[in-house]
C-alpha cells in the first residue's frame with residue numbers, strides 16, 4: 540500500500556514555510572482586511588487548501604490530515620471504523636483516499652466533538668448507513684444553532700442523518716478487529732461533548748481538539764468549554780498513557796506524550812498568570828495588553844488562534860467560572 544509518511548510531512552513543512560514567506564508582505568499590505576478575518580475564516584482557508592496527507596501509525600491504523608481535523612481509520616477484516624470526518628467540502632476526496640488506503644467500507648464513525656471540521660462528513664457517511672457514535676452532548680450541539688465567542692464560529696442545525704445514532708455519557712468500549720477502543724468523556728473541556736479514544740494494543744490515544752499540535756487551543760465557551768476542564772482532561776490523558784503512546788491531536792502531526800505534557804504546562808502557567816491579573820482587578824483588555832502568553836508564543840502561536848484570542852477565551856473562562864479549581 541502506498542502510504543505516505545515522513546517525506547511528504549517534510550515537504551509539507553517546507554511548503555508551509557514557503558507560503559508564510561510569500562504571504563507575509565501581502566498580509567501587511569492588507570492589514571485591515573486580515574485583522575478582521577475571524578479565527579474560523581482563517582482556519583477554513585487552511586483546511587480548504589492543505590494537501591491531504593496519509594500517515595500509517597501501525598498495521599491497519601491510519602491518520603488522514605489536512606482537510607480539517609485529523610481523521611483516524613482503524614481497519615478490521617471487513618470494515619473501517621473512522622474517528623472524525625473532516626471538512627464537508629472535501630468529503631469525496633477524503634472518502635476516496637480512505638477507500639484506496641483501507642480497501643474496506645466505512646461502517647462506524649466516532650466524532651471527538653461537534654465542530655464543523657470534525658463532523659463535515661457526517662451527512663455523507665450518515666446518509667449511506669454508517670453508524671455515528673459520540674458523547675451524548677454532541678447530538679444536542681449538532682441539532683441546535685451555536686455561536687462560539689471570539690472565533691466567529693456559527694454552526695449547528697445538522698440534518699437528522701448527520702446526528703449520532705449511538706451516544707454514551709462517560710465511557711463506552713468498542714471492538715474493531717484486534718483493537719479495543721475505549722471512549723472516555725472527562726466532563727466539559729474543549730466542548731461539553733469531547734471524546735478521547737484509547738486504542739489498544741496499538742497504544743494510540745486520539746484526543747480531538749483538547750490538544751492541537753502545536754497551537755493555542757480554541758476553548759468553546761458556547762458549549763461549556765473551559766480552561767479548567769481542558770487541563771483536567773489532559774491530566775486524565777497523561778495518567779492513561781505512557782512514553783510510547785502515539786498521541787493523535789485534533790490538528791497537526793501525530794506526536795508524543797512528552798509534547799502533550801509541555802502543552803499542559805503551558806496551559807497551567809497561562810491560567811495562573813490570567814488568574815493573578817484578574818485578582819489584581821484587571822479588565823479583559825488590560826489582561827490582553829499584559830501578554831500573559833509572551834514567552835510561549837514562539838512555540839504555540841503559529842496556528843490560527845492568536846495569543847490575543849486565546850487570552851480572551853482564558854479570561855472569560857476564569858472570570859465567568861464559579862469553579863475555583
Ligand SMILES: [Zn+2]
Nearest residue numbers: 652654729748
Ligand atoms: Zn474543535
